[in-house]
Amino acid sequence: MGKINTFLTRTRGRNGPDIMDWLTYGYLFLGVALMFGPVLWLLASSFKTEAELNSFPPRLLPYKQEMITVTGYDDPLPLYTVTEGEHAGRTVAQVKRIGLSAKVVDPENPTETFKIKTSEREAVERVALATENxxxxxxxxxxxxxxxxxxxxxxxxxxxxxxxxxxxxxxxxxxxxxxxxxxxxxxxxxxxxxxxxxxxxxxxxxxxxxxxxxxxxxxxxxxxxxxxxxxxxxxxxxxxxxxxxxxxxxxxxxxxxxxxxxxxxxxxxxxxxxxxxxxxxxxxxxxxxxxxxxxxxxxxxxxxxxxxxxxxxxxxxxxxxxxxxxxxxxxxxxxxxxxxxxxxxxxxxx
Amino acid sequence: MLGLLTSIMRVFEIPMAFLQRILGIKHLAWVFLAPNLILFFLFAFLPVFLNVVYALTGGDQILLRDRAFVGADNFAVLASCDNYLDPNTCQKDLFWRAVHNTGWFIVLQVGFMIGFSLLTALVLNRDIRARGFFRSVFFFPVLLSPVVVALIWKWILQRHGLMNAGLDAIGLEPVLWMLEREWTFFWSVFLSIWAHMGFYTLILLAGLQAIPRDVYEAALMDAATPFRTFYRITLPLLMPTMLVVMVLALIKGVQTFDEVYAFSGGGPGSATTLLIQYVYETGFAGAPRLFGLASAASIMLALVLVVLTGLQLWATRKNADG
The missing domain is CATH 1.10.3720.10 (MetI-like)
Incomplete structure (x- = not known):
């Protein structure tokens, strides 16, 4: 950082940066943010899943919900962590959602299914590029x-x-x-x-x-x-x-x-x-x-x-x-x- | 690509040698000019005359033999207005709204764009590090296609977009940018400036760099303040370039269509409908297709452009001389 600083503020024949130099580089870096930022944001967004794109406020990195294959179920199931209630702390796979609650299964014990409220769970996510876009x-x-x-x-x-x-x-x-x-x-x-x-x-x-x-x-x-x-x-x-x-x-x-x-x-x-x-x-x-x-x-x-x-x-x-x-x-x-x-x-x- | 060009060139060697023998070198010039002139004739000169014919005929047929002569009716319809300052009192209210929008658009877009371009050029002309990098940063949106520019900003301004997230983060209410007339107009001007200012910055920077160094050294000797140096030296010496840039920006400004159309579609309502969009929708997008009206509107625009282009040529010459 210090190196960058001396590099940027080096001026010909004068000692140290004056106020005009600070304003100049301030303007230039604002320009970089304003000109490149929107395109970079578009690039980052293009690797997010549709669900992630619809969430607010947006996050910088692309996240994907973790999926797991559980014996007895044909399709991979989305993973959740239970945050509240009697099952708090457990990681479960959702079989289907019924209104405000969800039918879930313990991936380690595929025969055990139970119900939790949708407000009491949190999706398990990891950073991943949605290349399917x-x-x-x-x-x-x-x-x-x-x-x-x-x-x-x-x-x-x-x-x-x-x-x-x-x-x-x-x-x-x-x-x-x-x-x-x-x-x-x-x-x-x-x-x-x-x-x-x-x-x-x-x-x-x-x-x-x-x-x-x-x-x-x-x-x-x-x-x-x-x-x-x-x-x-x-x-x-x-x-x-x-x-x-x-x-x-x-x-x-x-x-x-x-x-x-x-x-x-x-x-x-x-x-x-x-x-x-x-x-x-x-x-x-x-x-x-x-x-x-x-x-x-x-x-x-x-x-x-x-x-x-x-x-x-x-x-x-x-x-x-x-x-x-x-x-x-x-x-x-x-x-x-x-x-x-x-x-x-x-x-x-x- | 080079190989392809070479073989194309070689194919024409024999016919061109033959033409040279029968025409002589003197007239061969016309052979070299022919392809270009034919395209110019078909797609530039002929259309100018036909535009007038279309403007003087009515109906929704494109072929000239199916169109009836109506005299200056199309112009009369466009011009019929109780109060030119209030589009609602006009027979073709959308046309006058487009005229108003275009007027405001070029005043704001050209004004602010030249201002920011000048500021940026002045900053880039200072003794800075990595000038090439910073110059290309400001320049690169010029290369993006209008549709891409529109989508970049639409994505940022959508309901759950970055702009609203920013407002949310500092505790403000989110705004539906694309549904409010004033905001959509503001952002149309903004994205147009964003996309084009790099081009004008580049020209102004070239103008600044052409100002001789010794003038500034003399000013430094006389202990002139930076402000005074700018007003008494930089600005007057940059004036010819400024003139060129301004006229160029006006010429492009009145013809704005692509990025605004892709961004807002002219909406909400007709808040961002510009003149070219009116021509496009009257002649090509709506039913019935009123070609006469579209032509009449584009002739009005063409007259403005001829004056501006005349100004441009004059300013360019003045710039080259001075």
């Missing part, structure tokens, strides 16, 4: 299908976007042609029309193209982005034209110049765009909500949203599914966070 997602729900839909949409849309946007950026940065300024103006125009304000005509166009309720209907409308064209064009402008001229001397075709020279040289910008695209597609919600109607076409986000509206959905499964939905993005973040930060700062988000 997760396994049930694959048994009771079609989790893998939603996961596949999301993955297919994300990867296909990202690949199409990278190819189309980089081709356009190549043309806009490396060719002089009539109408270039016009095209650039058009791209800025697209920036002004987000999907959110053209939902109705977008729906009609997708319907006429037989894209409604297909995964391609989610992929194509978002596949060409003005942001991507701008980001890649800015980067390609920094590549010297002499390289292109040299390649042309060697009789390379323009397509070869594009994908053998310009694309590899633009790799940093393409990486940034790829990460952004993966994030946008994976988290996409409004357009899929409109374009997809059959349950089997749902993305993870849609499935998650529709499950929370269903009455018979239990929090235990919902929480587990939330964790599985955020995991891929969390992994991407963990490994590539440097690129993400620079990418987002340089493009201004979407």
């Amino acid at each position: 997760y396994t049930e997602l694959f048994e009771k729900f079609d989790f893998l299908r939603y996961f596949w839909n999301s993955t297919f949409i994300t990867l296909t849309a990202t690949i199409i976007m990278l190819i189309f946007n980089s081709m356009a950026a190549f043309a806009l940065s490396k060719y002089e042609f009539r109408g270039r300024t016009l095209v650039l103006a058009l791209v800025i125009g697209v920036l002004m029309v987000p999907q959110t304000v053209v939902l109705v005509p977008l729906f009609m166009i997708a319907k006429e193209l037989y894209l409604i309720d297909t995964l391609w209907g989610v992929i194509l409308p978002g596949a060409a982005t003005p942001t991507g064209v701008f980001l890649l064009r800015q980067y390609m402008l920094t590549i010297p034209d002499e390289i292109l001229d040299a390649a042309r001397m060697d009789k390379a075709s323009e397509w070869k110049i594009y994908w053998r020279i310009i694309l590899p040289l633009s790799a940093p910008a393409i990486a940034v765009l790829a990460i952004l695209a993966i994030m946008w597609r994976w988290n996409d919600f409004l357009w899929p909500l409109i374009a997809l109607s059959r349950n089997e076409n749902y993305t993870l986000q849609l499935a998650l949203n529709s499950f929370q509206g269903e009455l018979d959905t239990e929090w235990s499964n919902l929480l587990a599914m939330t964790i599985l939905t955020l995991t891929p993005i969390a992994l991407v973040f963990a490994f590539l966070q440097k690129y993400i930060a620079t990418g987002i700062a340089s493009t201004g988000g979407k």
Whole structure:
């Protein structure tokens, strides 16, 4: 603890922490609690049984009631400690509950059954992870299908976007042609029309193209982005034209110049765009909500949203599914966070 | 993924060489532009024009040939209101409630979010340990999907949730957060700030780090108080970045839908119904599907966005120049 303290309060060229340092670290640790806390709480909760999730006040660790198999009974029985009355102190297994009392059996002596009041007993519990919250997602729900839909949409849309946007950026940065300024103006125009304000005509166009309720209907409308064209064009402008001229001397075709020279040289910008695209597609919600109607076409986000509206959905499964939905993005973040930060700062988000 | 890309690229080598021979290098640019422009045309330009057509026609049919021309009726219906400050006096009361909600939402969300982002950026810009770690802590909710954000907070705010346990622990009565209008609105704004502030913090931090060190050293020489340094140096020099951030936040703010819809469904009642949700429900979720009305509402929103985006481009340019 002392070590951490000296580490945190070490300052350059000054002796000891002043009040501003204390406030600074106070704010930062409050931030850590507020930003990470809710997600960690969700993670912890996702390993609790439904009964534990419904108890109030909630406990930090996941507990499970101890079960025991008693000879003469087919199913494992829940274990209780009797707290009051003539049997106080004994550990018993409950056979069944009858109103305010319960019929119990002594596990060591399976023939001896008696009745206790439910208020006079306490469940025997131990810390255990309710992993069935997760396994049930694959048994009771079609989790893998939603996961596949999301993955297919994300990867296909990202690949199409990278190819189309980089081709356009190549043309806009490396060719002089009539109408270039016009095209650039058009791209800025697209920036002004987000999907959110053209939902109705977008729906009609997708319907006429037989894209409604297909995964391609989610992929194509978002596949060409003005942001991507701008980001890649800015980067390609920094590549010297002499390289292109040299390649042309060697009789390379323009397509070869594009994908053998310009694309590899633009790799940093393409990486940034790829990460952004993966994030946008994976988290996409409004357009899929409109374009997809059959349950089997749902993305993870849609499935998650529709499950929370269903009455018979239990929090235990919902929480587990939330964790599985955020995991891929969390992994991407963990490994590539440097690129993400620079990418987002340089493009201004979407 | 790289291997896949390479083979896709190789497939196009022969047709592209052929096109280059018959078109010449000059016109090849259009071939490179074509795929992108076709998608832009189909899914951005065409919709803008069709949006107007939809707004000027009525009925619940999606195909244009089945729709009757009604002139400016849809706009008139939306605009018909005795008192614009009281949605109950309007013909489409839900629309005006959504307008009011969105107005309050962006005022509160953008205001507080920029405030907290600036504070966080200032703190992160101090001479602190483990800056990278703290920066990513504030940033990481930006990556979470809106539905996940909504569920995280819904879980904390549910009847037996952590928030009520906290209240219980300090001896207060539990609150049904999701059933009271004001509280649900408050938490909608809160979770939206929680999810997005890291992004603006990042931009503001970059802005702060671009301020030259020697200006501060000069201020230190002149024995300026920290407060004065902030007001006379930091804030004016950060103003261009602030402007960009503010306009960006407004653009995103008026389009808020996902996280609030997944969080509250617009309820209780219509307490958290925002404009995009009105468009979605009018056009796609309810019956009959009033596409004309939905289009008219989104055109009003689009006009606001065009002005804001114009502002954004102006602010970005100003920021780059200054």
